[in-house]
Amino acid sequence: MTTATESKYVHMSAPGVAETVVGEDLVPAPDGVIVDIGYCGICATDTHGFTSAALPPAVFGHEWMGRISAIGADVTHLEVGQRVVAGVGPACGVCAQCRAGHAANCDLAFAEANGITDDAPVHGGFATRLKVSARRAIPVLDALSDEEAALMEPATVTFHAVRRANLRLGSTVVIQGAGPIGLLTAQHARAGGAGRVLVSEPSEARRAAASALGFTDVVEPGGLSALLTEVSSGLGADVLFECSGVAELFQPSAELVRRGGTLALLGYPGTNSSVSYGDWQSRELTVIGSLAYSHEDFLGAMTLIAEGRVDVRSLHTGTIGLGELVPMFHELDSGTSKHAKVLVDPRR
Missing domain, CATH: 3.90.180.10 (Medium-chain alcohol dehydrogenases, catalytic domain)
Incomplete structure (x- = not known):
């Protein structure tokens, strides 16, 4: 035709x-x-x-x-x-x-x-x-x-990222940034079996949006470290999803991850970042970059939305x-x- x-x-x-x-x-x-x-x-x-x-x-x-x-x-x-x-x-x-x-x-x-x-x-x-x-x-x-x-497109971007992070059931997860990508990542992490999901966001309106989605551990960035210490008994996050794309947060984000944990990168900074190579190596961090998606991610993301598990x-x-x-x-x-x-x- x-x-x-x-x-x-x-x-x-x-x-x-x-x-x-x-x-x-x-x-x-x-x-x-x-x-x-x-x-x-x-x-x-x-x-x-x-x-x-x-x-x-x-x-x-x-x-x-x-x-x-x-x-x-x-x-x-x-x-x-x-x-x-x-x-x-x-x-x-x-x-x-x-x-x-x-x-x-x-x-x-x-x-x-x-x-x-x-x-x-x-x-x-x-x-x-x-x-x-x-x-x-x-x-x-x-x-x-x-x-x-x-x-669907941003929902699939975040589905792909959570899938790449290989979440384990009961994981302590931090979401840094509660814009659309952060809010979708938080929901996919919850659907993927995360135990506690901590959301850090400076905007009051975005924190309110996270709370409306049922997340209870929602804080301003200044309160994240203390809450994470309490929730994880001082260990740090099993997985931290960096969703803000702020280059200056790259190393501070890594420092919130427990030894042997995972730093997952979704936000896309427009400038270079400075990191401590020795810190990452000595704590055996896994750092995962995520960009876009694969064909098969679409059906998974659509199914979660259709079932009401992701809003x-x-x-x-x-x-x-x-x-x-x-x-x-x-x-x-x-x-x-x-x-x-x-x-x-x-x-x-």
Whole structure:
């Protein structure tokens, strides 16, 4: 099926400048689809990219969901009208990582997650329609609402991170930073069997959001060390998830982890960090970096949301149209916004 469709999208033309463009008619590639965007979430990566104009075009608006309006001739596993979310395809089986037996680190899936494949879209999901590889269109479970589906991408990022950390039942876990990523990480850790989950966050509104999700050990950063000492009998965290992306917190975060414990990195700092190599070595810390996700993470994350074990609805604090994007970027970049997750509805 090769139905042509017109599109409108927002792209960055310079740091702090975004323009709305009416695109040419979209026809799917033989192995691709056209997605009519329902919602696209605004990520901190989008906000940082807006101020620097440094993102790949496909990444500016990467938390999208929508319905397939056209499919390529070679696509057999998707249908017109089907709801899908942005994702990555299965391991390709032919890249260097796959041939070496490391399918979980497939080069093609990694490139898809970072918007740098040869067939990457010329814009992201801040659009009415999107032309994308069928590999990247992940079907949505019927139990999920459109709004929940729009929050699948960050939910899967955090599912992947908790999965990589190999939590043990009853673990003492610290979540540093209670933005959307921190709140989702905390929920996945709880669902994964964590015994105590301590949440550290300077923002009163974000601490309230953590408490509303049922977390009782929620403190300002200044109170974390004393609480952790009490909870762990002085040992420290079994696993600490660093979700703030503040470079200066790298070493202090490590020092909250018990000897032999795990420091898991989700926040992405924009500057270099100084650490004590000797401290990490002498305490035999395991340090795990986590970026994006694998194809199989999507079904796991969707299932937890569908079963009510992870709440993404409460993170949705506002919906805007394409024409309201620039003011919202400025608000989010100011550091004073009370929003957690804003969705863009191109139909508004």
